[in-house]
Amino acid sequence: MTFIARQESFTCEHCGKDVAPLPRGTYRNHCPHCLYSKHIDAEGPGDRASDCGGLMTPVSLDQSGKKGWMIVHRCFLCGKEISNRAAPDDDLTSFAEHN
Numbered sequence: 001m002t003f004i005a006r007q008e009s010f011t012c013e014h015c016g017k018d019v020a021p022l023p024r025g026t027y028r029n030h031c032p033h034c035l036y037s038k039h040i041d042a043e044g045p046g047d048r049a050s051d052c053g054g055l056m057t058p059v060s061l062d063q064s065g066k067k068g069w070m071i072v073h074r075c076f077l078c079g080k081e082i083s084n085r086a087a088p089d090d091d092l093t094s095f096a097e098h099n
């Protein structure tokens, strides 16, 4: 698995907010405001190997040991699930609003 650290801002396709890149090289692949993601990775965060492009809904939240919070995203289009590490500035309280 190859990790590609891309630092770029994007506009969230779910809530429409502008999302700035994280400082210090941490990879961000989901919106910190509504926690939605986009299906661009095939097997792991940052590989960008998928051409699906579907919106990914946050379906569950897990706190797994020293990794901290993990957000499980499910693709709206193809149903694939990928877990992602939550960013320090993620608004985890917004998860409850979707479920």
Ligand SMILES: [Zn+2]
Binding pocket: 012, 013, 014, 015, 016, 017, 031, 032, 033, 034, 035, 036
């Ligand atoms: Zn959003």
Ligand SMILES: [Zn+2]
Binding pocket: 039, 052, 053, 054, 075, 076, 077, 078, 079, 080
């Ligand atoms: Zn997909």
